[in-house]
Amino acid sequence: MYPSPFHLVRYGVLNAVADFKATYTWRSWSFGWLGRMLAQVLFFTGLGGMLDHPGAVRYLALGNALMTCVVDTMAVVATTSGERRAGTLSLLVASPADPMWVFAGRSLHWPVSGFATASVALFGLGPFFGVTWAAAQVPLVLLLIALTALGTYCVGLFLAVLVINVPRLRNVVSNCAYLAMMGFCGVQVPVDFWPRAVGAVVQAVPLTHTLRALRAVSDNRPAAEVFGPVVPAVLTAGCWLLAAVVIFRWLVAVPARGAGTLDLSY
Amino acid sequence: MSLFMAALRFQLRLAAHSPGTLQVWATAPLFTAVFLSIAEHADRTDLTSFAVVAPTLMGQWALALGIAGELIAEERSQGTLEAVIATPGRLSVIVVGRILAVSLLGVTTMAEAWLVAGVGFGRWIAVPHPVVLAAALLANAAAMAGTASIMASLFVLMPSARIVQNTLTYPLYLLCGVLVPLSQLPAWVRPLGRVVFLSWSADLFRAALDEAAVSRPAGRIAVVALLGLSGYLIGALLLARVLRRVRRLGTLTHT
Structure with missing residues (x-):
């Protein structure tokens, strides 16, 4: 009997945990990676201090704090394509199990790391720049960080599948993708600063919606403005995941099986 | 000198096709757009030059740090490290020559950022002090090569070079006033930033793009060059010590 999708994701997660432990120790994550990400938040927020524009510092601090989980999560692109380097991609494609379930689990350490990074940035650094939270808001903020991380994970999986042959x-690709999100999804300036076409395109990115919801929470706006963006965030994440599955199955795995080139195009 | 030039030419050939260079060329316009959008949204068009200077320095430093981290590792994985070290040529000269090549290549990001400001935002930035800018760009590229060579020697001993590479980006950009000048940072941070050449380079680049006369340009460029030279000397010393150690332990290909 073949392993179920649940088991495949579970094995993938075990792989992710081992991968994370091989990359970081708690010390190198806390003082190296986390320190670097907090410095990134300060770097962009610092520009707000020069602007003499009301609310600029707070706007930048909140956007860039949430952005840290996007940066972290986009590492899924590198680890997924790492399967080819490790020589395991052909085995995955040859096995009767669906490799997409393996991919879905094997990089989950990045959104978890991103969740932790953004939580520290929002709750630890945010208050220094006017981003404060009431106790009742904390669960909602954590939920939105998790949704951002998982939504970005789906985007990342799609991009990973696209570059698996290159x-x-x-x-x-992962750096350009997160910088584009940073630029156009409302992290630094409102989405309507950009031309309408850009504003329309970024509606397909989960971050655009989760960030709008987080700003609504931060500004104590009505529940409809908080929960309204959650629906498109979940829907767009699902669409990215579906697109990743379709592209991997029909545009990567099937042609590569036929041509026998999975290990040759590195 | 011929060894230095050979290393420089070799790296230029490699770098033109490397994913690291492509990444810097691809991300510089995005960084510029991000910085410019923040300034434009607040009607601070006077900060346009900041948005051109920061991506230039960030791109150059990313390239320099990238090659410093990968240089030794790549030689090792290709099995050429022992041969390189066995030759009478000084490894530190090769290292600094190769890093200088990518630092010089990184200057192109300034042209990219300038074009993004002009074409994308209609802000064509004048260069009122071209000689100062050219001299500062050259001194900065040299200083980058010298400073990053310190990392190359540390990376011989460290298995986790990638983490160090990542860590030495934003904290350094912040501390050195790459985007927001040191004068805007808390007073206690400024002396720390002044020890690193990047802070002097950032101020010089911004001054060269400003209408006002640049004060003491020669002295400030000399500081950039001197800090870079100190970096090179420290790097060469460290590399010699590291090589002595791995020779003694017989771990040149294992560390």
């Missing part, structure tokens, strides 16, 4: 581009 792994040299994995870092270029």
